[in-house]
Amino acid sequence: MTSLGRLVLALLALAACSERAARSERAVVLYTVNGPELTGPVLERFRAEHPGVELQVVSVPGTGELFARVAAERGAPRADVVWGGAREAYAAHPELLAAVALPEDASTVAIDPEHRWHATDLLLQILVVNTERFEGQRPTTIAELAAPGWSGGQVVLAQPGASGTAFSVLAGLVTRHGWPLVERLVPHLWLVDDSASMFSLVREGEAAVGFMNEDLATQWAAAGVPLALIYPRDGVPYQVGCAAVIAGARHPAEGAALANFLLSAEAQAVQVREVSRRSSRRDAPPPAGVPALSDVDLIELDPALASSGKAALISTFRDTVLRGARR
Amino acid sequence: MSRRALPLAVLALLSLFILVPQLRVLVAAFTGPAGDPSLAPWQEFFGDARFREALLHSLWLALATGLGATLVAVPTAYLLARYEVPGRAWFLELATMTTASPPFLGAYAWVLLLGASGVVMRGLRAAGLGTPFRSIVGPGGIVWVGVWFTAASVVLILHDAFRAGDGSLEEAAAMAGASRRRTLTSITLPLALPAIGTGFYLAALQAFADFGTPKLIGGGYTTLPVALYYEFLSEVQRRPAMAAVACVLMAALSAAGLGFQRWLVSKTYPQPSTRQRVRLPLGPLARRLGVGFLSLSAFLSLVPHAVVVLTSFMTWRAGVLQWTPTLENYRRLWSESWAPIGVSLVLSGIGTAIAVALGAAAAYWIVRRRTPLLSALLNNLIMLPSVIPGTVLAIGLLLTFGAPPWALAGTATILVVAYVVRRLAYVTKAVETAMARVPVAQEEAAWASGATPPRAFFEIVLPQVRGALGAGAASGFLQMMTEVSATVMLYAVPWVTMTVVIFTYALQPGSPFGVASAMTTVLLVCIWVPLRLVSRHTTAREQRAP
Numbered sequence: 003m004t005s006l007g008r009l010v011l012a013l014l015a016l017a018a019c020s021e022r023a024a025r026s027e028r029a030v031v032l033y034t035v036n037g038p039e040l041t042g043p044v045l046e047r048f049r050a051e052h053p054g055v056e057l058q059v060v061s062v063p064g065t066g067e068l069f070a071r072v073a074a075e076r077g078a079p080r081a082d083v084v085w086g087g088a089r090e091a092y093a094a095h096p097e098l099l100a101a102v103a104l105p106e107d108a109s110t111v112a113i114d115p116e117h118r119w120h121a122t123d124l125l126l127q128i129l130v131v132n133t134e135r136f137e138g139q140r141p142t143t144i145a146e147l148a149a150p151g152w153s154g155g156q157v158v159l160a161q162p163g164a165s166g167t168a169f170s171v172l173a174g175l176v177t178r179h180g181w182p183l184v185e186r187l188v189p190h191l192w193l194v195d196d197s198a199s200m201f202s203l204v205r206e207g208e209a210a211v212g213f214m215n216e217d218l219a220t221q222w223a224a225a226g227v228p229l230a231l232i233y234p235r236d237g238v239p240y241q242v243g244c245a246a247v248i249a250g251a252r253h254p255a256e257g258a259a260l261a262n263f264l265l266s267a268e269a270q271a272v273q274v275r276e277v278s279r280r281s282s283r284r285d286a287p288p289p290a291g292v293p294a295l296s297d298v299d300l301i302e303l304d305p306a307l308a309s310s311g312k313a314a315l316i317s318t319f320r321d322t323v324l325r326g327a328r329r
Numbered sequence: 330m331s332r333r334a335l336p337l338a339v340l341a342l343l344s345l346f347i348l349v350p351q352l353r354v355l356v357a358a359f360t361g362p363a364g365d366p367s368l369a370p371w372q373e374f375f376g377d378a379r380f381r382e383a384l385l386h387s388l389w390l391a392l393a394t395g396l397g398a399t400l401v402a403v404p405t406a407y408l409l410a411r412y413e414v415p416g417r418a419w420f421l422e423l424a425t426m427t428t429a430s431p432p433f434l435g436a437y438a439w440v441l442l443l444g445a446s447g448v449v450m451r452g453l454r455a456a457g458l459g460t461p462f463r464s465i466v467g468p469g470g471i472v473w474v475g476v477w478f479t480a481a482s483v484v485l486i487l488h489d490a491f492r493a494g495d496g497s498l499e500e501a502a503a504m505a506g507a508s509r510r511r512t513l514t515s516i517t518l519p520l521a522l523p524a525i526g527t528g529f530y531l532a533a534l535q536a537f538a539d540f541g542t543p544k545l546i547g548g549g550y551t552t553l554p555v556a557l558y559y560e561f562l563s564e565v566q567r568r569p570a571m572a573a574v575a576c577v578l579m580a581a582l583s584a585a586g587l588g589f590q591r592w593l594v595s596k597t598y599p600q601p602s603t604r605q606r607v608r609l610p611l612g613p614l615a616r617r618l619g620v621g622f623l624s625l626s627a628f629l630s631l632v633p634h635a636v637v638v639l640t641s642f643m644t645w646r647a648g649v650l651q652w653t654p655t656l657e658n659y660r661r662l663w664s665e666s667w668a669p670i671g672v673s674l675v676l677s678g679i680g681t682a683i684a685v686a687l688g689a690a691a692a693y694w695i696v697r698r699r700t701p702l703l704s705a706l707l708n709n710l711i712m713l714p715s716v717i718p719g720t721v722l723a724i725g726l727l728l729t730f731g732a733p734p735w736a737l738a739g740t741a742t743i744l745v746v747a748y749v750v751r752r753l754a755y756v757t758k759a760v761e762t763a764m765a766r767v768p769v770a771q772e773e774a775a776w777a778s779g780a781t782p783p784r785a786f787f788e789i790v791l792p793q794v795r796g797a798l799g800a801g802a803a804s805g806f807l808q809m810m811t812e813v814s815a816t817v818m819l820y821a822v823p824w825v826t827m828t829v830v831i832f833t834y835a836l837q838p839g840s841p842f843g844v845a846s847a848m849t850t851v852l853l854v855c856i857w858v859p860l861r862l863v864s865r866h867t868t869a870r871e872q873r874a875p
Binding site: 325 | 378440446464555559651822823834841
């Protein structure tokens with residue numbers, strides 16, 4: 003290529019660059035841990051109803067990265083709204099979130115008195131077994147996995163410090179059964195770094211048993227993955243998934259409109275239908291094929307343990323339980 | 330203006346973006362919780378079984394991958410360099426193409442084929458045949474992917490080494506009665522040892538610093554780069570000092586590897602080269618075996634590319650491959666995700682332009698050595714980032730420029746800085762060799778006839794190194810396009826690159842991976858086109874040369 007050609011290309015590139023930078027000032031930015039399979043159809047409707055709002059969606063792999071990112075940008079936030087991840091993660095960062103009362107708050111099952119987080123979904127962490135891989139009698143309780151004679155293979159769990167889902171499982175187990183059960187369970191665990199690995203190892207039959215989010219397990223079972231869903235009789239950990247408007251956001255009004263839309267009956271119906279995720283609304287029916295909540299023994303977390311006690315819970319697990327098991 | 334002002338300015342600029350961030354990391358690694366100088370982070374690091382394990386794992390992976398890649402590359406390069414093999418040019422071209430692939434591509438493809446429910450494994454079980462192992466997931470898989478990802482680059486390095494010389498040493502050995510095997514083990518391989526060491530080092534370094542592959546195929550096998558990522562980017566209990574210790578360790582171990590490679594290279598012996606080395610004919614059986622071996626290794630290197638292109642035309646449901654052909658992925662890519670394509674092209678384009686300009690100038694100052702101290706400083710500064718893993722580099726930049734007065738975190742600038750810093754060494758080294766061949770006398774003649782030094786540089790020196798500059802630019806560009814380990818730590822909206830999108834999709838279990846496959850396919854096209862142009866250009870050049 004001639005040097006002139008190169009110069010022209012470089013200039014074109016610069017032009018494209020400034021064009022995008024200018025656009026991004028106007029755009030309302032959403033950080034989300036939800037994948038495009040959910041954000042696509044939900045936001046398509048939001049865009050249709052708010053044609054004047056330009057929306058940019060950034061997917062982040064996990065809640066940890068999500069809040070690390072928002073915290074790093076504190077003072078000059080780049081995002082207006084965060085969506086996805088558990089209430090506990092939101093409650094642990096009140097300084098990053100704006101207190102906004104949304105019209106739809108009242109319809110949800112969990113309401114933040116300060117209106118910093120807004121419930122968008124109920125996410126159960128159930129047990130799944132890969133039926134091609136698993137041999138023998140399927141467990142019906144978590145206690146069976148921790149029993150000394152457990153022979154069903156390693157149970158996949160992510161590091162609770164790195165994965166919000168795994169933290170929810172750990173907090174649930176400690177709340178309901180106490181540390182002794184966790185200590186007995188640890189030798190049977192296959193610990194991985196992130197929730198994506200935790201889920202896919204069971205999906206792909208690398209592991210026989212693991213904890214999995216109910217929505218994903220339901221979708222995968224429907225897509226033909228050989229999974230059996232188990233709602234443990236001795237308690238099912240769960241999270242209240244949330245969205246929030248970021249403190250100091252550049253577009254507070256549009257951000258609040260987006261957050262409110264995520265709680266609306268319309269968006270929630272899409273969520274229930276598209277990704278089989280339970281709605282946070284009292285008036286919404288459960289997704290097809292999953293049991294009613296009244297038939298599931300949910301573990302209610304001690305609120306103190308869930309938010310302020312989070313760091314202590316994780317370090318007890320990492321420093322005491324894991325090290326004890328290694329010894 | 331003094332003759333030294335410009336090189337000094339460049340030196341200062343590079344120090345700011347290369348040296349200062351790394352010093353910042355070093356200081357953080359020796360800072361206690363109260364901000365005092367302390368060894369506490371090191372005690373905490375080595376007191377934690379998880380980190381000790383990650384360190385050992387990473388070292389093991391590096392050595393195994395280096396060894397595997399060398400074992401594949403030595404016979405491949407030897408065959409291609411020394412014998413008349415059918416399709417030789419074609420095999421070399423394939424090797425060049427496979428060097429340009431996103432690092433996580435292999436992991437994704439091999440899990441799809443050889444994971445516990447991989448296509449091949451299912452097929453074998455359905456056919457009633459046993460499978461040799463249950464799944465590729467685990468440390469073995471990381472090494473397997475690493476070997477085929479790096480082997481092609483090692484082949485290219487070794488090919489040049491085996492082409493060096495004119496074969497008179499080997500002929501002399503044969504005439505003195507040495508068997509072919511004896512000649513091989515006591516002449517050919519020892520002469521190629523520096524290049525073999527370099528290849529081993531590059532493969533090992535790649536595996537040591539790789540972040541995507543262990544995460545995707547390791548099945549929870551802890552490695553240092555992944556542990557580092559979570560120490561720095563997790564929401565609870567971030568321990569930046571731990572991350573800094575890991576950074577310093579990784580940089581130090583990589584530097585030790587480089588020391589070993591330099592030592593080997595210092596053992597290079599000049600080989601007589603009076604005529605072109607003649608390629609030897611192969612017997613019919615050897616010919617068949619040779620082509621078979623080359624085809625197999627080319628096939629294994631290209632499997633990931635084929636798999637990703639194929640799956641980009643398949644339907645995915647809730648992240649599960651359905652084997653129904655479709656164009657839907659490309660339609661969605663076009664309607665939803667075209668922006669990252671532009672961002673990648675623009676940032677890598679700007680990064681390449683800066684790297685080429687800086688690299689050409691630096692190579693000139695280094696080669697001409699008009700101020701020896703300045704040349705030496707510049708050379709070492711530019712080479713430094715080549716031993717610093719991308720994750721470590723990113724952490725240094727974040728620690729240094731993350732807060733006011735700089736506040737570059739999350740800007741396009743910091744990404745471009747990271748790309749330039751990471752790849753400047755490659756561009757500079759590519760140009761240096763060519764620059765050294767330009768006679769000083771030509772330049773001096775231009776000065777004598779009244780040309781200013783800049784004019785002499787642009788009109789005499791630069792035109793003669795255009796080929797090397799082009800090759801450096803192409804390899805720099807494709808490495809920037811596929812950069813993931815620094816990018817995932819540094820990016821922010823709206824500067825989301827293709828690699829970030831692919832990586833995020835790969836880590837979101839329910840996401841429509843077909844779109845990511847389609848994007849990877851587009852990425853491959855984006856890097857193959859410039860590569861093809863350059864390699865055609867250089868081939869044409871070589872053919873013109875006497």
